[in-house]
Amino acid sequence: MAYYVGIDLGGTNIKAGIVTDEGVMLNKDSIKTEADTRSNEEIIHEMGKLALKVIEDANLKISDIEAIGIGSPGTPDNVAGMLVYSNNLHFEMTPMRKLIRDIVDLPVFIDNDANCAAMAEAVAGAAKGTKDSVTITLGTGVGAGVIIGGRIYSGFNQAGSEFGHHVIVSGGVQCSCGRKGCFEAYGSASALVRITKEVAEKNPSSRLAAIIEEDGKVNGKTAFKAMREGDAAGAEVVTIYTDYLADGLANAINTFMPEVVVVGGGVCNEGDPLLIPLREKTMSKPYFGPGVKKTRIELAQMGNDAGIIGAAMMGKSCVDDKLDGINSAS
Amino acid sequence: MAYYVGIDLGGTNIKAGIVTDEGVMLNKDSIKTEADTRSNEEIIHEMGKLALKVIEDANLKISDIEAIGIGSPGTPDNVAGMLVYSNNLHFEMTPMRKLIRDIVDLPVFIDNDANCAAMAEAVAGAAKGTKDSVTITLGTGVGAGVIIGGRIYSGFNQAGSEFGHHVIVSGGVQCSCGRKGCFEAYGSASALVRITKEVAEKNPSSRLAAIIEEDGKVNGKTAFKAMREGDAAGAEVVTIYTDYLADGLANAINTFMPEVVVVGGGVCNEGDPLLIPLREKTMSKPYFGPGVKKTRIELAQMGNDAGIIGAAMMGKSCVDDKLDGINSAS
Numbered sequence: 001m002a003y004y005v006g007i008d009l010g011g012t013n014i015k016a017g018i019v020t021d022e023g024v025m026l027n028k029d030s031i032k033t034e035a036d037t038r039s040n041e042e043i044i045h046e047m048g049k050l051a052l053k054v055i056e057d058a059n060l061k062i063s064d065i066e067a068i069g070i071g072s073p074g075t076p077d078n079v080a081g082m083l084v085y086s087n088n089l090h091f092e093m094t095p096m097r098k099l100i101r102d103i104v105d106l107p108v109f110i111d112n113d114a115n116c117a118a119m120a121e122a123v124a125g126a127a128k129g130t131k132d133s134v135t136i137t138l139g140t141g142v143g144a145g146v147i148i149g150g151r152i153y154s155g156f157n158q159a160g161s162e163f164g165h166h167v168i169v170s171g172g173v174q175c176s177c178g179r180k181g182c183f184e185a186y187g188s189a190s191a192l193v194r195i196t197k198e199v200a201e202k203n204p205s206s207r208l209a210a211i212i213e214e215d216g217k218v219n220g221k222t223a224f225k226a227m228r229e230g231d232a233a234g235a236e237v238v239t240i241y242t243d244y245l246a247d248g249l250a251n252a253i254n255t256f257m258p259e260v261v262v263v264g265g266g267v268c269n270e271g272d273p274l275l276i277p278l279r280e281k282t283m284s285k286p287y288f289g290p291g292v293k294k295t296r297i298e299l300a301q302m303g304n305d306a307g308i309i310g311a312a313m314m315g316k317s318c319v320d321d322k323l324d325g326i327n328s329a330s
Numbered sequence: 331m332a333y334y335v336g337i338d339l340g341g342t343n344i345k346a347g348i349v350t351d352e353g354v355m356l357n358k359d360s361i362k363t364e365a366d367t368r369s370n371e372e373i374i375h376e377m378g379k380l381a382l383k384v385i386e387d388a389n390l391k392i393s394d395i396e397a398i399g400i401g402s403p404g405t406p407d408n409v410a411g412m413l414v415y416s417n418n419l420h421f422e423m424t425p426m427r428k429l430i431r432d433i434v435d436l437p438v439f440i441d442n443d444a445n446c447a448a449m450a451e452a453v454a455g456a457a458k459g460t461k462d463s464v465t466i467t468l469g470t471g472v473g474a475g476v477i478i479g480g481r482i483y484s485g486f487n488q489a490g491s492e493f494g495h496h497v498i499v500s501g502g503v504q505c506s507c508g509r510k511g512c513f514e515a516y517g518s519a520s521a522l523v524r525i526t527k528e529v530a531e532k533n534p535s536s537r538l539a540a541i542i543e544e545d546g547k548v549n550g551k552t553a554f555k556a557m558r559e560g561d562a563a564g565a566e567v568v569t570i571y572t573d574y575l576a577d578g579l580a581n582a583i584n585t586f587m588p589e590v591v592v593v594g595g596g597v598c599n600e601g602d603p604l605l606i607p608l609r610e611k612t613m614s615k616p617y618f619g620p621g622v623k624k625t626r627i628e629l630a631q632m633g634n635d636a637g638i639i640g641a642a643m644m645g646k647s648c649v650d651d652k653l654d655g656i657n658s659a660s
Contacts (some may be wrong), residue, residue, distance in 0.1 A: 025640055068634075074619065075621075075622050082621055083619050085619035085621075086364060087619065091620065092620060092623055099339050129487065132486045134451070148478060148483060153478060155462060155586055155587020155588060156461065156462045156587060156588060156589040156623065157420060157587055157589075157618075157622050157623035158587075159617070159618060159619065159622045159623075160585070160586060160587030161585055161586065161587065161619040162585070162587070163584065163585050163617075165616075166581035166584055167498055167581055168497055168498065168500050168581070169500045170499045170502075170573070170577050171501065172500075178615070179580070185501070197583060242601050243500070244500060247500050249496045250497070253493070253497055254492040254493065254495045254496055255489030255490070255491055255492070255493050255585060256490060256491070257484065257485020257486060257489050257492070258485060258487075258488055259486040259487075275409065285508070285509050286495075286507075287413065287489070287492040287495045287507050288489060289405050289415035289416075290415050290422060291414045291415050291422065291423055292405050292487050292489045293407075293487040293489075294485075295487075
């Protein structure tokens with residue numbers, strides 16, 4: 001059995017765990033990121049110490065571990081071992097590999113967190129057994145990870161895939177990326193909240209509006225709750241939102257023709273009331289000729305551990321490809 | 331020196347040529363497809379005979395040739411050696427490899443024609459020297475070919491990439507594929523003609539409207555001609571069209587993060603009046619963080635021989651990957 005350390009670096013928490021070569025997590029631990037008070041160097045040294053701790057907690061030695069895989073927000077350079085840029089954590093050309101290796105003498109590989117989540121689904125989750133898959137996470141934004149031939153595909157500059165930032169409504173709603181009308185601006189949980197507010201305002205006597213009044217807030221669940229109570233305005237929100245989601249998912253299918261599109265994020269907890277219309281709407285759209293195999297749409301299965309497991313399995317894929325996880329550009 | 335036969339199967343003509351392993355075409359020939367009078371079997375046997383002719387014309391023997399690569403409309407199955415489906419040529423589960431090999435005893439590989447055009451640009455054209463590129467052809471439709479790691483990427487079902495059929499205007503203009511608002515419906519030469527007509531109708535006293543009256547027709551050149559003569563309506567058409575094109579190209583960049591996006595097709599003959607605003611509009615949109623390498627946008631270079639050269643180089647990539655070009659599923 002070969003073992004890998006997966007580290008999931010987030011704005012709030014740093015999580016790490018030991019993962020087998022089949023994508024099974026043996027143990028995990030986490031600490032606060034504390035990006036406001038810690039320097040970049042301190043954050044990364046803490047990541048290294050957390051790696052040492054989970055190795056020890058699993059009763060393993062450093063020599064039992066093949067590599068450390070790190071999933072980070074932003075754009076990595078896995079050749080140089082750098083984090084080129086991360087808006088969330090204010091990293092810029094940060095020598096992450098070198099700083100981890102100050103603490104732990106193991107090969108270190110770095111990729112984007114959304115890409116690592118896609119890797120987790122491909123190795124052990126909803127896309128297990130497939131070579132080509134796309135994982136789309138509907139959260140505050142729309143994250144996307146693309147797996148091609150069992151490997152993360154992130155483009156020549158490792159900055160992809162930013163599939164959440166492809167325009168589906170030319171000239172539409174302003175997106176955080178600067179463009180107008182991105183998939184993220186119509187398919188994210190934040191977009192669902194915006195659509196819910198808009199429809200409630202137009203239908204002030206609806207149950208939807210009453211629920212918002214009662215709860216004193218709007219979130220991704222509000223419209224589904226109203227719909228379950230038989231409210232037409234709630235159902236209208238779900239129709240509008242799933243229409244946009246279906247546009248984005250069908251775009252992913254026509255663009256990548258993956259065996260599976262995996263959909264994750266908090267919105268997916270709604271289950272069938274979301275998934276059934278979404279599948280139906282999406283699958284009528286792609287460009288499949290007669291006899292051509294069709295993509296499947298599945299819900300994400302890896303949950304909160306996707307980041308750790310995916311980072312570890314990204315590390316494994318780099319070891320398998322005999323990439324250098326030792327040398328650093330700086 | 332290794333030699334390959336490339337065959338470009340089109341609705342009107344079948345073209346074939348001998349291509350070196352560096353993508354240089356030595357000679358070529360063509361015949362009419364005559365799909366209305368020939369059976370599928372006859373068409374493919376004619377392709378085989380044309381392959382024999384170009385081998386002979388180059389003073390080569392069959393044993394000098396490594397493989398035959400075929401670029402065809404539709405969806406291939408390069409493992410089974412079949413053309414699964416082609417709308418244009420009414421092929422369905424056609425055993426193309428077997429039928430070619432009735433005539434010529436060589437390994438035969440099959441891929442989609444737009445994918446082969448992208449391969450030609452990647453080996454010998456505008457994307458030469460890069461591993462990851464996307465070639466987009468603006469014609470009657472919008473064709474797309476994706477090269478990843480120096481290989482055609484066409485998805486798990488070989489039906490991709492149908493990037494021309496990703497929606498950029500949700501609920502927009504009807505597309506031939508059945509969806510509404512596809513990139514093809516806004517970025518193709520046909521779309522340019524539609525936009526030209528719309529703007530001319532709204533501006534009946536414009537030079538644009540006068541040119542249409544004089545010429546008795548509208549084509550992809552009409553608006554550019556009016557613009558060159560100082561007409562505001564002509565300039566408006568070019569603005570609208572390049573805005574949509576920039577949406578699609580920026581979507582390709584964010585989605586694939588390729589080193590180069592190659593743009594081809596008749597519309598590109600307009601040169602700088604198209605390319606300069608298109609580059610400027612497109613490059614302001616993608617999601618590049620500080621320090622992240624940027625995609626280039628280049629005009630296609632391979633012209634009419636792209637189909638032959640790309641098919642041959644696709645065949646070469648299959649030989650290099652040690653794929654089986656001999657056995658057929660049926």
